[in-house]
Amino acid sequence: MTLVDTPDKVPAPSATAAPAASGPPARRAWAGVAALRWTALRLLALAVLLAAWQAVVAAGVWPRVLVPSPGEVWGAFVRASTVHDGVRGVSGHLLVEHLGVSLRRIAVGTGYATLVGVPLGLLIGVVKPLAVVLEPAVTFLRTLPPLAYLSLLVIWFGIDESPKIWLLLIAALPPIAAATAAAVRGVPDDLVEAGRALGAGRTALLFAIRLPAALPEILTGVRIAVGIAYTSVVAAETINGVPGIGGMIRDAQRYNQTDVVIAGIIAIGLSGIALDALFRGAERIAVPWRGRA
Known part of the structure; x- marks a missing residue:
């Protein structure tokens, strides 16, 4: 009876092996995308808040002395941070x-x-x-x-x-x-x-x-x-x-x-x-x- 040598079976690449090699860069990229999304969401919420604030001021719901506009608050911030008129x-x-x-x-x-x-x-x-x-x-x-x-x-x-x-x-x-x-x-x-x-x-x-x-x-x-x-x-x-x-x-x-x-x-x-x-x-x-x- 003749023994026939058969080539050793080479295991197929694991489905998880490739991602493991590129895992950390992929995770970092995904973390960067997620951070950009959260930043964009925060900026959008801030823009909505400022728009609502400006709309309330423009509608005259309260006197300007009680509720100033965002622009007036920004002007006060600038004045408080600088030297003006001595x-x-x-x-x-x-x-x-x-x-x-x-x-x-x-x-x-x-x-x-x-x-x-x-x-x-x-x-x-x-x-x-x-x-x-x-x-x-x-x-x-x-x-x-x-x-x-x-x-x-x-x-x-x-x-x-x-x-x-x-x-x-x-x-x-x-x-x-x-x-x-x-x-x-x-x-x-x-x-x-x-x-x-x-x-x-x-x-x-x-x-x-x-x-x-x-x-x-x-x-x-x-x-x-x-x-x-x-x-x-x-x-x-x-x-x-x-x-x-x-x-x-x-x-x-x-x-x-x-x-x-x-x-x-x-x-x-x-x-x-x-x-x-x-x-x-x-x-x-x-x-x-x-x-x-």
């Missing part, structure tokens, strides 16, 4: 200077709140007797609107920078402490037990296991706190708040300069979007295992 912006300062001072106040207030709130949240999340005492206090502060204690802070600290920083600190501290406590309590028991099995003590468990595992939620709490501080800065700057975006809006409101008020509100919103995007980028760098938010 006048420097609004209230003697450019818009970018008002915004910069407010952002500095927010950074200082939120920074102090983080330095206090993270250790406080760790204590609440780990030590049960302290949680019974401190958690209601954090909840009490979280429910207070900023204007409720602004007058008290002015009585205590005067009308300089101190009451503003204290107000932003008190506004930003509760979400950081609450997020930290919840994150520490939510650390999987398996991680803690593994640390104990390796001989880790309480301090090592807290700083080497619980804190790193809770870091993503802590950063989210800080980001939320920055947003709360931003919403509180206008209240903080109602007292001797110039320069400051809240003080600028307050002065414009006194003289019925609605276009300046709206320009200031838009500046706050745009800078808030940029700040939130910055924090999202910092989160992706600090906790890459969390993925994109």
